[in-house]
Amino acid sequence: MTMPDHPGKVGKTAVLCFSPNDGGMEHDAAFMAQSIAEHLTECLLVVREGTWLQQYARQHDIPCEAIAFRGSFSLTAIGAMRRLWQQHDIRNVIFLGASEIHSIHFSIAPPVKTFIVRHGTTKSSSKKDLVHRLTWSRVTAHWCISEHLKRNVTELFPIGKARVFVNYPGLGVKLAYLPRARPLTKEDATLRLAHVGRLVAGKGQRDALEVVKQARSRGVPATLTCFGSGSDRNELEARIARLGLKDAVTLAGHVAHPYQHFGDFHGFLYPSRGEGFGNAFAEALATGMHCFSYDNTVFPEFRQLGFHFHMVEDRNHEALSDAVVSVWENREPLPMDNIALCHELFSTATEMRFLAEYLA
Incomplete structure (x- = not known):
């Protein structure tokens, strides 16, 4: 899908959410894509094929690409994401979700420069084992939507050199x-x-x-x-x-x-x-x-x-x-x-x- 031109100085951005549900996170992803497009730069919403979020994007004219994504690790999805980054000259990737990071990690390559994970729910288990340290190693920033979540993320996730910041959700219109x-x-x-x-x-x-x-x-x-x-x-x-x-x-x-x-x-x-x-x-x-x-x-x-x-x-x-x-x-x-x-x-x-x- 072709994205409209935007005069902003921020590079083109993709918001990723592969959840099949229709709860708060999925609404947040759609609203985020709209807000980035309105305030900052061209934005593409990337979703799992056949989900509520794909239908919502279509109904609300949100630039969207749906990819086949089975399970949390998919070679097909990795290839599809890499092609999207190249095709749309995506410089920033923002991910809302969890397990799909195992695939997203292997898609992050030029022209992508920043990979941000937005944290919206409290986690209970540590992600600092060897496998998680690998799959989270390309994250450049952790976006937490409260100070409570910042403490939670700092305690449980392999931060490395990534930045951790708090940015409250906008309630918009x-x-x-x-x-x-x-x-x-x-x-x-x-x-x-x-x-x-x-x-x-x-x-x-x-x-x-x-x-x-x-x-x-x-x-x-x-x-x-x-x-x-x-x-x-x-x-x-x-x-x-x-x-x-x-x-x-x-x-x-x-x-x-x-x-x-x-x-x-x-x-x-x-x-x-x-x-x-x-x-x-x-x-x-x-x-x-x-x-x-x-x-x-x-x-x-x-x-x-x-x-x-x-x-x-x-x-x-x-x-x-x-x-x-x-x-x-x-x-x-x-x-x-x-x-x-x-x-x-x-x-x-x-x-x-x-x-x-x-x-x-």
Whole structure:
């Protein structure tokens, strides 16, 4: 596919994401390709053939090449990537993913000058053995989307001479049209809470159910709407029934752009246990909504950046319930200062300006 001309001084760039899924990372890859093309230089999105991301790129006119990629190591994929770098004169490669680096490593050759891996999730196992040191040896920079992830990457990955930097994700045009959160008034008969995320263990839905149950047992008419789909749905439905929450909890399933519905809610309940950054949490902050989280991973960093929200001891859903009850009983005013801070810290222009320093 031919990419449009661009007057930028940064060399042509390729964003790689070979995941077959349609979650946050895949959306980030598509949005990144669009943002680089808008702010910096010509950009090509490279994906696995037959995936949701290929279809999304086609629907949104994102310059895209899809390659056959089976498993994490593919000679066919290596050859295809090398041809793409030559054909499009690619100087920068940015990868979102994990295991496919075994193939990408062998594709990195002139004209490519920089190879950046963007880290968006917390890892638990070390990558410093001999095989990983080889496959990560051509990485020139590690892009971490939070200070928490920078510490995680520095501890577990073979850094060598590569640079490690933090660059927060830009929320892009969302900042311009995110709705304002619903104010909590004395006239409200229900405390409306939301959660956004894949339905998987550890993402916070299970703990959120416990929080809602405890809040309702203390007289707070709380409801919860969970946006997202995933493998944990059956387990969540069983827990909803067991806790007697069928009239209080809605599993809305996959909804395009769930942040567009944030104006219907008073609070964002997010007891996740493993966020690398928490895009949905940042989006909720940007509406001025009451937000609730555990004290783990990236959430203390949000507090250090100056955001106002309720953060309690990790995995203590009783304390999280106390915070929800307090907001209801005191009819706490919305933390509207969070909106301006999100515009300052999470603009796409800021993200791209910082990224340019690491591109050839």
